[in-house]
Amino acid sequence: MAITKIQSESLNLADTYAFTGTVTGAGGVNTPAFEAVLTGSSQDINDATYTKINCNTETYDTDNAYDNSSNFRFTPQTAGKYYVYGKALLDSTAGNMRNVINVIYKNGSALTLGAINFHSSDSNDSEGGSTFVGTVVDMNGSSDYLELYAYGDTVAGGTSSADVGERRTLFGAYKIIT
16 A cells, blocks of 8 residues: 555654655755866966966866866856865975965955964975865855965965865865755
């Protein structure tokens, strides 16, 4: 006998039931979703300047919402709440990194950041570092977009670079089921 309506009065909720049918209308999907990494060559970061990180290789992109070749931004066409995350491992070959900041931008403005301050002295402090940054953001589903930026400050104005390989620099987001 097939059960077409479940009521707590007709089933013992403490029992375990084997189910072989299909459930519809339950749950949801975490799409659109993407993750991209920086591959190939390291990306130069000008000293004390916020620079967009060009994560150019997609690990996945469920809805083709991330542009990995020109503007390096995520533009989902589905409204909702998204978890967005990123990190860029900045390296100063001179061994004089003072600050590393990773920032998620929404529509061209800083949304959230993560930072490391190694020291404020003028001595050689650190070769480099990375912070992971993530947050939940509302997206309108038509024109909102997200980007990853990095900032590296070195002693005496040296340069730094965003590292490639071993998922050192990455950017991603996915829709939250609400």
